Amino acid sequence: MKKLPPAGWILIAMVIGIILGHLVNISFPDPKVAAQIAGYISLFSDVFxxxxxxxxxxxVFSTLVVGIAHMGDAASVGRVFGKALGWFITASLVSLILGMIMANLLQPGHNLGLPLPDIGSSANLATSKFTLKDFVSHLVPRSFAESMANNEILQIVVFSMFFGVALASLGEKARTLISAIDELSHAMLKITGYVMKLAPLAVLAAMAATVAVNGLGILLKFAVFMGDFYLSLFLLWGLLVLAGFAFLGRRVFKLLVLIKEAFLLSFATASSEAAYPKILDALDRFGVKRKISSFVMPMGYSFNLDGSMMYCTFAVLFIAQAYGIELSIGTQITMLLILMLTSKGMAGVPRASLVVIAATLNQFNIPEAGLLLILGVDTFLDMGRSATNAVGNSIATAVVAKWEGELLPESEADANARQLDKEAAATLAQPAHG
Incomplete structure (x- = not known):
């Protein structure tokens, strides 16, 4: 019997998780009891x-520092940074505009047939206005240790850029340190391999806990809204693949096959972070040189959240429609530009999209209570957003590598993938010592 690929195990785990969650939901109708049981089930996904x-x-630190040190000079770093940022800003604008167009075309908030939350209700989300000043000051870490402790990817990227450029300029003197950091990156990737073995169990637990609390019935209630949103996501995936095809040609489909496991993982756990190591591995196999992927990917996690971007405009307009608030095209474009700024660098904030949406609702006098409408299904929507972010970042990194001439030809990439498979098999075959 042919060995089942990891993506197959993840799909099976998702199905079992949904069945298990549904059984818990119907066996324990009391929401508090169901939530308590789901809390224990989700322990596995939380730990993962x-x-x-x-x-x-x-x-991020080890791969990025080594990548930049190998780039050689600050000019190369600046060039890659500029190209990546150009792609991210364009992709974000396209995602926001698509969300706005689809919400206006499909009108998901009209004739909802659901009771609307009282206008005075609050979703209890921090909705302080995000200013450019806050963003810029948050960009630079006060302390590297603090940004590592808080997993502030953008701040780690800023420090790593300085560190990598400094090592590159030191030349021969820094060779030992670069070698040590390179070994650290290999050790981290080895640990990642061990952690990824738990992925199917984490996926099963995440799906079971979500369905146990919300039940499958909630999907029927919000079928129109969710259907419209996922239709918009499919269109966005199509645009991303089309953009990838324009630069990579037919190879973009090879990339999609390579990232399927990362896609399923980010979808099932509703976390694009969970897929980060897997995407890095898929890009290695695709032929993207590590000095590009280790630089563009962490940036993408802060600047290139295509699925979350589209959700922001889509959800704000859905809530406005639900409360019968008409927004002129001029107002919608203003909102789109504000979202373009406020949503950057929000990757480290839990449920970042909801926080950004809450702040936007406040600015345009749309009842914040409308968020309570979508909170119940937000996890199901977050799955699609996270998976889209994974696709967007993978394609962006491959395109930047192609622009920079740092994408291996297909034959070399295939040979490299076979070598990686051999190394992985050798690791698994090693006997335990002791």
Whole structure:
């Protein structure tokens, strides 16, 4: 019997998780009891996500420093940074505009047939206005240790850029230190391999806990809204693949096959962070040189959240429609530009999209209570957003590598993938000592 690929195990785990969650939901109709049981089930997925978060900081630092040190000079770093940022801003604008167009075309908030939350209700989310000043001051870490402790990816990227450029300029003197950090990155990737073995169990627990609390009935209530949102996501995936095809040609489909496991993982756990190590591995196999992927990917996690971007405009307009508030095209464009700024650098905030939406609702006098409408299904929507973010970042990194001439030809990439498979098999075959 042919060995089942990891993506197959994740799919099976998702199905079992949904069945298990549904059984808990119908066996324990009291929401408090169901939530308590779900809390114990989700322990597995919580531990898995904590393990991933434990790895992200050192992994980003070590791979990025070595990548920049190998780039050679600050000019190369600046060039890659400029190209990546140009792609991210364009992709974000396209995602926001698509969300706005689809919400206006499909009108998901009209004739909801659901009781609207009282206008005075609060969703209890911190909704302080995000200013450019706050963003810029948050960009630079007060302390590297603090940004590592808080998993502030953007701050780790800023420090790593300085560190990598400094090592590159030291030349021969820094060779030992670069070698040591390179070994650290290999050690982190090895630990990642061990953690990823738990992925199917984490996926099963995440799906079971979500369905146990919310039940499958909630999906029927919000079928129109969720259907419209996922239709918009499919269109966004199509645009991203089309953009990838324009630069990478038919190879973009090879990339999609390579990231399927990362896609399913981020979808099932509703966390794009969970997929980060897997995407890095998929990009290695695709032929993207590590000095590009280790630089563009962490940036993407702060600046290139395509799924979350689209959700922001879509959800704000859905809530406005539900309360019968008409927003002119001029107002919608203003809102879109504000979202473009406020949503940057929000990757480290839990349920970042909801916080950004809450702040936007306040600015345009739309009842914040409308958020209570979508809170119940937000996890199901977050799955789609996270998976989209994973696709967007993978394609962006591959395109930047192609622009920079740092993408291996297909034959070399395939040979490299076979070598990685051999190394992985050798690791598994090693006998335990002791």
């Amino acid at each position: 996500l904590r393990l991933i978060k434990m790895l992200i900081g050192p992994l």
